[in-house]
Amino acid sequence: MSLLRAKTQDVFNEPACEKNRGKDAKARKEGCSKPLTPGAAAGGCAFDGAKIVLQPITDVAHLIHGPLACEGNSWDNRGAASSGPTLWRTSFTTDLTELDVVMGQGERKLFKAIREIKEAYGPPAIFVYPTCVTALIGDDIEAVCKRAAEKFGLPVVPVNAPGFVGSKNLGNKLAGEALLEHVIGTVEPDDAGPYDINILGEFNLSGEFWLVKPLLDRLGIRVRACIPGDARYLDIACAHRARAAMVVCSTALINLARKMEQRWDIPFFEGSFYGITDTSEALRQISQLLVKKGADPEILGRTEALIAEEEAIAWKKLAAYRPRLEGKRVLLNTGGVKSWSVVHALMEIGIEIVGTSVKKSTVEDKERIKQILKDDNHMLEQMAARELYAMLSECKADIMLSGGRTQFIALKAKTPWLDINQERQHPYAGYDGMVELVRQIDLAIHNPIWRQVREPAPWDCQPAVREELPSTKSETATLHAVQEFAGTTADDFGEC
Structure with missing residues (x-):
């Protein structure tokens, strides 16, 4: 103990x-x-x-x-x-x-x-x-x-x-x-090279790291160990021979990154693979760290060429969604790296951020949010369920991105909702992941079900009475009997 x-x-x-x-x-x-x-x-x-x-x-x-x-x-x-x-x-x-x-x-x-x-x-x-x-x-x-x-x-x-x-x-x-x-350092690899890196704090949720790894493969960069997403024990045991590292979620494994730098001289930086700009910046920083550790500087040129090619493809795909989503308001109820990286990603296509939760964010995360949003008025330190419901029911947001625990608040407020946390079914990392995120937001906001659920319920509407007079005495007697039983007259019946 x-x-x-x-x-x-x-x-x-x-x-x-x-x-x-x-x-x-x-x-x-x-x-x-x-x-x-x-x-x-x-x-x-x-x-x-x-x-x-x-x-x-x-x-x-x-x-x-x-x-x-x-x-x-x-x-x-x-x-x-x-x-x-x-x-x-x-x-x-x-x-x-x-x-x-x-x-x-x-x-x-x-x-x-x-x-x-x-x-x-x-x-x-x-x-x-x-x-x-x-x-x-x-x-x-x-x-x-x-x-x-x-x-x-x-x-x-x-x-x-x-x-x-x-x-x-x-x-x-x-x-x-x-x-x-x-574990780390217990096995010596026989194939260590100048382009080996570690990715720390990446969990490969819904397989989203598989959207990023092909980009690194095209640059000749090998992921020695991705900790912990889709990892193998032997890979982690050999992780001490990597030349550089990227920390995706600093709140989880920042201590591991720092101590690996102290013991084995593996420099690291904190980055994100959410959004086009952040993905490009992460690739640049990885290449720059490798060059500082002895890799051939020509990798910098290849990285820029890859970024230009992939960004052009991604922006072309996103252009179709911009007219449908530009000006839409999003409320983010998440934390950690997503509290700023997803914000940046959505603002790139013209979506307005009405608020983002910073309950689980570090000081560095909050500073990034301030730089992106230009103020801290949209940073929500802690929001109770009642306040969250009030914000959504008053139509201050067109959609909420959060985890599964708050989805029912959005549904009760008759507001579209999209899972952005660990239970999600779609990968959102990298260039293709950004396109998928925007596609899912578009599908959620423009789903015709929301127009239907926002209409008054049938039992909240009074049925309209036909203006035509009854054609027979029996029909007249039946109508008067129904009205007398209900305690109403024909004038009491209105349109919905």
């Missing part, structure tokens, strides 16, 4: 974080997590954050040491995609019960589970995640993993991020620490 506390405090003291550097020593030890409000959702625990970062490593067995519900709540909670192995989609847990806790059988059960996974699946490595229960009862995960690795001849990596130590973001960073301590 003391070792875990020391690691947690080390992660809190992150020199690469501008916000952290501005704090005093006492505030820095408290970390960045806000105190939880009773009755409110915590937004994920450290264990959940660690699983998010490590589970997309596709050929590894991920073993959760704890009660069954911990694995049930965290399994497959992101739309990451794999181009090969599917072992990461299999759920492994020691399924501790009350009897195991009372009788002290946790460590023995963990060792047995590691052996069964080794014999049945033969993975290149096994990642072990302690949970709140096993951390509190004092199971020595480090010792069990070390003994199992010696016994079975494969890496068994302890990921010390039980839920109670902090927020999901802290769990992201603790997962990076586990990779740094137990």
